[in-house]
Structure formats: structure tokens, C-alpha cells
Amino acid sequence: MPPLLRHRPGAPHPAAPDCHSCALQGFCPADGGCPVERRYRLAKGDHLFHMDDAVRPCIYLVRSGCLKLYQLNQDGVQRIIDFPGPGRWLGADDIGAPRRHACALALNACEVDAVPYGRLMAMLERQPRSAELFGHMLSRDIARQQRLLAILRSSPAERRVAHFLLDRAGPAPAAGRAEAPAILPMSRQDIGDYLGLTPSTVSRVLSAFRQRGWVALRLRGFLLLARDSIAQLANLT
Amino acid sequence: MPPLLRHRPGAPHPAAPDCHSCALQGFCPADGGCPVERRYRLAKGDHLFHMDDAVRPCIYLVRSGCLKLYQLNQDGVQRIIDFPGPGRWLGADDIGAPRRHACALALNACEVDAVPYGRLMAMLERQPRSAELFGHMLSRDIARQQRLLAILRSSPAERRVAHFLLDRAGPAPAAGRAEAPAILPMSRQDIGDYLGLTPSTVSRVLSAFRQRGWVALRLRGFLLLARDSIAQLANLT
DNA sequence: CGTTCAATTGAACTTGCTCAAACCTCGTGG
DNA sequence: CCACGAGGTTTGAGCAAGTTCAATTGAACG
Numbered sequence: 113m114p115p116l117l118r119h120r121p122g123a124p125h126p127a128a129p130d131c132h133s134c135a136l137q138g139f140c141p142a143d144g145g146c147p148v149e150r151r152y153r154l155a156k157g158d159h160l161f162h163m164d165d166a167v168r169p170c171i172y173l174v175r176s177g178c179l180k181l182y183q184l185n186q187d188g189v190q191r192i193i194d195f196p197g198p199g200r201w202l203g204a205d206d207i208g209a210p211r212r213h214a215c216a217l218a219l220n221a222c223e224v225d226a227v228p229y230g231r232l233m234a235m236l237e238r239q240p241r242s243a244e245l246f247g248h249m250l251s252r253d254i255a256r257q258q259r260l261l262a263i264l265r266s267s268p269a270e271r272r273v274a275h276f277l278l279d280r281a282g283p284a285p286a287a288g289r290a291e292a293p294a295i296l297p298m299s300r301q302d303i304g305d306y307l308g309l310t311p312s313t314v315s316r317v318l319s320a321f322r323q324r325g326w327v328a329l330r331l332r333g334f335l336l337l338a339r340d341s342i343a344q345l346a347n348l349t
Numbered sequence: 350m351p352p353l354l355r356h357r358p359g360a361p362h363p364a365a366p367d368c369h370s371c372a373l374q375g376f377c378p379a380d381g382g383c384p385v386e387r388r389y390r391l392a393k394g395d396h397l398f399h400m401d402d403a404v405r406p407c408i409y410l411v412r413s414g415c416l417k418l419y420q421l422n423q424d425g426v427q428r429i430i431d432f433p434g435p436g437r438w439l440g441a442d443d444i445g446a447p448r449r450h451a452c453a454l455a456l457n458a459c460e461v462d463a464v465p466y467g468r469l470m471a472m473l474e475r476q477p478r479s480a481e482l483f484g485h486m487l488s489r490d491i492a493r494q495q496r497l498l499a500i501l502r503s504s505p506a507e508r509r510v511a512h513f514l515l516d517r518a519g520p521a522p523a524a525g526r527a528e529a530p531a532i533l534p535m536s537r538q539d540i541g542d543y544l545g546l547t548p549s550t551v552s553r554v555l556s557a558f559r560q561r562g563w564v565a566l567r568l569r570g571f572l573l574l575a576r577d578s579i580a581q582l583a584n585l586t
Numbered sequence: 587c588g589t590t591c592a593a594t595t596g597a598a599c600t601t602g603c604t605c606a607a608a609c610c611t612c613g614t615g616g
Numbered sequence: 617c618c619a620c621g622a623g624g625t626t627t628g629a630g631c632a633a634g635t636t637c638a639a640t641t642g643a644a645c646g
Contacts, residue, residue, distance in 0.1 A: 189500055205491045207484025213492075231479070244406075244466070247444025250487060254442045255450070257494050262428050264501040264543035269602065300625065308502035314600060316628055330627085331611075506634070537593065550634060552594055568593080568643070587646100594641065601634085609626070616619080 135173050135201045136227075139235065139245055147231035148173070154218035160202070169229040173204040177222025178297050182305075183214050188227040194256075195219070195298060204250060219297035239275045264308050272307040273317040274346035277327065281336050291336045372410050372438045373464075375473065376482055384468035385410070391455035397439070402449045407463040408440040414459030415534050419542075420451050429543040431493075432456070432535060441487060456534035501545050509544040510554040511583035514564065518573050528573045 131140070140146060149170070154160060160172060163184060174196050177214045181193040181202060193214055195201055206212050207229060236245055263275050281294040296303075300311040307314070318334075326342055328335040336342065357379060368377070377383060386407070391397060397409060411433050418430040418439060433439055443449050444466060464537055473482055500512050518531040522568055533540075544551070555571075557566045565572040573579065575582040 126532070191502075193495065193498075204484070204486055207488070208481035209488060211484065234553070244445035247441070248446065251442050251444070251446060254491070254494075257498070258430065261430075261494065261498060261501065263429070264498065265542070305502070310603060311625075312604085312627085316602090319626070547635060548593080549595085549636085553634090556594070589646085590644090592641105592643080594639105597637095598641080599634105599636075601632105603632075604630090605628105607626105607628085609624105611622105611624080613622090614620085616617105 133199045135199055135249075137317075139239070139249065145235065147227045147235050148225040149228055149231070150226045151175070152222060152224045152226065153223075154179075154222040156218055156220050158218045158222075160216040160218065160222075160224060161212050163212055163215045167203075167206050167209055167212055168226075170226040171201050171207075171229070171232065172216075173225040173227060174198055174200050174202065175223040175225055175348060177224075178219045178295070179224075180219050180298060181214050181220060182216045182217070190305060192302055195302075195306070204253065220295075269307075269309050269313050269317050270320070271346055272309060273303075273314060273321070274342045276303065276307055277321075277334065277336070277342060278339070278346055280334075281339070284339060291339065293330075293333055293335045295333045298330055370436045372436055373486075375503065376476070376486065383463045384451070384472050385462040386465055386468070387463045388412070389459075389463065391416075391459040391461060391462045393455055393457050395459075397453040397455065397459075397461060398449050400449055400452045401459065404440075404443050404446055404449055405463075406444075406466040408438050408444075408466070408469065409453075410440065410462040410464060411435055411437050412460040412462055414461075415456045415532070416459060416461075417454045417456050417535060417539060418451050419454070427542060429539055432539075432543070441490065457532075483580070506544075506546055506550050506554050508557045508583055509546065510540075510551060510558070511579045513544060514558075514571065514579060515583055516577070517571075521576060528576065530567075530570055530572045531532070532570045534569055 131137075131146075134140075136147075138187065152172075154177065159280075160179065176198055178195055178197045179202065180195055183191045183193065185191060202216055202224075203212075216294055234235075263272055267275075277294075280296060281291070285291055298306075300314045304311045304314045309317075318327070318329055321342070322329050324341070326338040326339075327335075328337060368374075368383075371377075371500065373384075389397065389409075397416065398405075413435055415432055415434045416439065417432055418426045420430065422428065439453055439461075440449075478481055500509055504512075513533075517533060518528070522528055535543075537551045540546075541548045541551045546554075555564070555566055558579070559566050561575075561578070563573075563575040565574060
């Protein structure tokens with residue numbers, strides 16, 4: 113079990129924990145009743161939870177770092193579900209289930225805040241239209257899954273990778289500002305599993321992008337040099 | 350707007366509406382407070398709602414028939430999301446959104462019951478652990494999406510079609526009983542869009558199954574002759 | 587009975603996979 | 617400090633699967 117930060121459970125959170133990029137944006141009451149209970153620090157390779165763990169009734173907010181959410185087949189083959197990073201949450205789809213249905217592994221050093229279901233629900237119920245709020249909260253994840261489904265259904269490899277890179281790079285920088293280097297903490301194998309491609313194909317496509325001058329590649333990161341070209345190829349709908 | 354059945358809103362549902370196969374199985378109070386407000390009858394080709402319609406705060410329970418849930422690209426290309434049939438619901442992922450993000454089209458004659466969010470939520474809140482219940486309700490859909498994701502990521506065409514047929518055929522009949530004929534109300538194009546294949550490939554695979562004696566094909570339906578072989582090919586994990 | 591649209595089938599082609607070899611990176615230990 | 621080894625990455629050649637395009641068949645409906 114990973115070490116946890118000092119923070120008195122039950123008390124309102126001592127300092128605003130990155131509210132500007134929080135997944136609960138707009139749901140917390142303005143009077144500072146932050147529902148975070150604990151902060152976990154994970155080192156690279158640590159598991160936040162395993163498949164078939166008993167579900168601790170919490171959702172987790174990712175503050176920094178990047179995780180790999182995956183399932184293990186009985187064949188031992190992994191099925192990547194997602195790579196949640198800062199501003200995302202995990203565990204909401206295990207609400208009401210007895211055991212976790214996936215593993216969550218830290219790809220690099222991570223900070224993760226735990227919010228107990230009880231506090232989340234109490235907070236929502238203090239708001240009018242709690243059902244709508246909760247639904248809206250979940251709908252972002254459903255929409256993300258559907259975007260991935262759309263890509264997997266029938267896109268060539270280059271479009272899949274283009275989409276993935278844009279997703280990793282985040283929103284475009286303000287006009288006139290340079291692209292920030294983006295990290296790629298997962299292996300080519302992981303990317304391939306996520307996109308339905310083989311590691312070889314991922315590598316080939318990335319090399320092709322590099323040769324066209326679209327990206328600068330490093331082993332665990334990249335820099336977008338031609339976001340427009342990549343976005344055009346990805347053909348975002 | 351489709352015609353609606355006579356049923357006094359606000360009153361408890363006059364007759365138990367197919368509770369044995371209802372998607373709300375286990376959530377309704379035992380004392381008969383069925384939250385259904387109205388029943389819609391749709392003819393083949395009718396839309397229950399369109400993309401970008403203002404969201405009427407209801408979820409819809411499919412009682413009979415089969416619908417096509419899809420989005421329209423700006424290119425005019427359709428993206429199939431799902432084919433909800435009896436016992437499924439629609440619209441839960443639009444909770445909290447201002448506009449519907451997909452179209453729902455009846456593929457044949459359908460009966461659909463509407464449940465207002467308000468009643469659903471009131472019903473859940475009368476139960477202990479309403480959050481868990483609601484989460485459990487949604488998790489079935491998420492699990493379905495993830496199963497589809499797994500298939501799309503890297504299965505050959507035959508496995509995709511095998512999986513689709515098993516999904517359409519429903520659970521195996523009791524030992525010794527014959528397979529019931531299953532309907533296939535959608536076009537080959539729709540099946541292809543759903544599975545990430547071309548209509549040609551779908552047709553080829555179905556023909557191959559027929560030639561192996563695994564299925565009997567009709568234009569808008571089929572009959573499983575060798576469920577075992579197909580299940581083995583689908584290799585359900 | 588003819589029209590129309592969907593489904594089937596065939597042939598050539600393209601894409602991404604498989605298999606395999608070479609290479610790079612990084613941690614480990616001499 | 618350097619050599620070594622292990623694992624991940626890149627790249628190539630051949631191959632198999634599915635697509636594209638087009639022609640044919642079939643079914644439904646006026």
C-alpha cells in the first residue's frame with residue numbers, strides 16, 4: 113500500500129488542492145468543503161489498486177503523473193483501458209461493484225487524491241439537480257470511450273497514432289507560443305494495445321511522422337512540430 | 350413525435366410492464382411504484398430522438414423491438430453506437446447534458462417506456478446506497494462498451510461477426526431445446542459500421558458461416574445451428 | 587412486371603501483421 | 617569507468633487479411 117500524505121480525515125482540506133485543474137470542477141461548494149480525504153504518492157511501477165481487489169468506496173483524482181488502467185486476461189494478455197493523467201479520475205465505474213474490474217499502475221511518480229463515495233454523494237445532494245451533475249460527471253468518460261471506439265472501428269494506423277499524439281499533447285498553446293514537450297510514459301507495446309496496433313506498427317508510424325518533420329521523438333516523450341498536419345490527418349470529428 | 354399510450358402520469362403504473370425483463374430489475378420498490386410515465390410506440394423508421402434535440406429529462410426503457418443508436422458526422426457518415434433491444438435503456442448518458450449526443454431510430458416496431466429523471470432519482474434515494482445502485486446501473490453499459498472495445502482492438506473479422514451473432518441470439522436455450530430464430534433488423538452496412546468492417550466483409554463472413562453449416566441465414570434474421578463452434582471462434586474472455 | 591435498393595460474389599490491391607535481425611538505453615557488476 | 621546483458625525499439629521482407637471497385641443476384645414494392 114503506498115504511503116499517504118498527512119491530512120486529517122474529516123476536516124476540510126487544508127489548502128485548495130489544485131482546484132483549477134480538478135475533475136470535480138464546479139461540483140464542490142464554494143465554501144471550501146473539499147471532499148478529498150487523503151493524498152497518495154505513487155512511485156513508478158506502484159499499483160493504486162489491482163483487479164479483483166475489494167473496492168474501497170473511493171474515487172481517485174489524479175493530480176500529477178500518469179497511470180495505466182488495464183485488465184489482465186486469463187491468458188495473461190493485458191487489455192489497456194486508458195492512461196488517466198492530471199485532471200482525470202479513476203474508480204467511478206466501480207461504484208456499486210464488490211471488486212475492482214481493472215488494475216491501476218503508476219507509469220511515473222504520481223499524486224492521487226482519494227474522495228470517499230459518501231462525501232461525494234453528500235456534496236452532490238447539497239446541490240440542486242444532483243442527478244444531472246452526477247450524470248454530467250460520468251458522461252465525460254463515456255464520451256471519451258466513444259471517441260476511442262470511433263477510432264478503433266475503422267481508421268488506418270496513422271490516424272490512430274495521430275489522434276493519440278494530439279490527446280497526449282493536450283490543447284494547442286496560445287497563438288505565438290511554442291509547443292510544450294509532451295511526455296509519453298508508456299511503452300510502444302502499451303500504445304499498441306491501446307490503439308489496436310502492434311508495437312512495430314506504432315514505431316513505424318512514429319518514424320514516418322518524424323521523417324515528415326511533424327514530430328521530434330524522444331524515447332519517453334515527443335514534441336509536436338506540425339500540429340496542423342497531424343490534426344488534419346486525425347480528422348477530428 | 351410518436352403517439353403515446355394512454356396512461357395517467359403520476360399514477361402508479363396500471364399493470365406491471367414486463368418487470369421480469371426490465372432494465373430497472375431490483376431498483377424498483379416492491380410496493381408497485383413503477384416510475385414509468387408514458388409508453389411510446391414507434392414504427393419502423395421512426396426516431397425516438399435526434400442528435401442535438403433538447404434533452405427531455407427522461408431515460409427510455411426498451412420493452413420490445415430494436416433501435417439503432419448512432420451519431421452523424423459532419424461528413425454525413427454515420428457512427429453506430431449500439432443496437433439496444435428489449436431490456437436495455439437509452440438516454441442515461443445524456444443526463445445532465447443540454448442536447449442529445451446521438452440519434453435513436455427504430456429498426457422495427459418498438460415499444461419504449463419513458464422514466465423521468467426525477468422519478469428515477471426519487472426512487473433511488475428511497476433505497477439505501479442509492480449511489481451504489483446508480484453506479485451499478487451504469488456499469489453494465491460501461492462493461493458492454495469495454496467488451497466491444499476489446500473486440501475492435503484486434504480481432505479478425507470472423508471473431509467480430511461471431512461475437513455479434515451470439516450477442517444477437519441471446520442466451521443459449523435450455524438443454525435439449527432448439528435454438529430460437531433470431532432477428533437481424535439492421536442492414537449489413539450497419540453491422541459493418543458497428544464492427545469496424547465493410548459490408549462486403551460482413552457478407553463474406555456470414556456466407557462462410559453458412560457454408561460451414563453453422564447458421565441458417567435469412568435476409569433480416571438467422572438461426573444458430575452450431576452455437577458451440579461460433580462461441581469457440583468468438584473466444585469470449 | 588419493372589424498378590430500386592440491398593446483398594452477394596469475384597479480382598486486384600493495400601494495409602498492417604508476423605517473423606526476424608540489428609540497435610539503442612539503461613542498469614548492473616566487474 | 618567500462619563491459620555486459622536484458623528489455624524495449626527500430627527497421628526490413630514476405631505474407632495474410634480485409635478493402636476497394638465492379639458486376640451480378642436477389643428481394644421488396646409499386
